[in-house]
Amino acid sequence: PAPMPAMPAPYAPAPAAALDPALGRVGDRWRVVREIAQGGMGAVYEAFDEQTRQRCAIKVLKTGRTTPEQEERFRREADIGARLNGHPGIVATTAAGALSNGRLYCVMEFVDGSSLWEVFAKNVLTREQAVRLVLEVA
Numbered sequence: 001p002a003p004m005p006a007m008p009a010p011y012a013p014a015p016a017a018a019l020d021p022a023l024g025r026v027g028d029r030w031r032v033v034r035e036i037a038q039g040g041m042g043a044v045y046e047a048f049d050e051q052t053r054q055r056c057a058i059k060v061l062k063t064g065r066t067t068p069e070q071e072e073r074f075r076r077e078a079d080i081g082a083r084l085n086g087h088p089g090i091v092a093t094t095a096a097g098a099l100s101n102g103r104l105y106c107v108m109e110f111v112d113g114s115s116l117w118e119v120f121a122k123n124v125l126t127r128e129q130a131v132r133l134v135l136e137v138a
Contacts, residue, residue, distance in 0.1 A: 026058050029049060030049055033047055034046050041074070042062050042074075044057055044058070045059075056107050056108060057110045061103055062103070063103045082094070092108060093108050095107040
């Protein structure tokens, strides 16, 4: 696998051009295409990396509703994703930082397909197969 691009200084604010993902950009490099999912702590967007000319995913942490512990967990997840880049079972983190409004984000490779929840909801797997899959992933 190709070496991972250097991570920006630890969570320094993105350039002034950084906008809220709802407005279409993260920094001056990534153009947000659409929201993929939303959860209790944030949202994931499909984006286009204008530097590498590839699709990517950007996870953005909500502000105002997160605790310092949740922010630290988000940072740790991004750091681990960057260190394990190239592992076949891990989605690589290629960049991380903070938007000008303080919201933390991490940029990851884009993985197309159904979520694990969607697969379970469709009853594609037996209960035993689902348990084995979750254990393997964990």
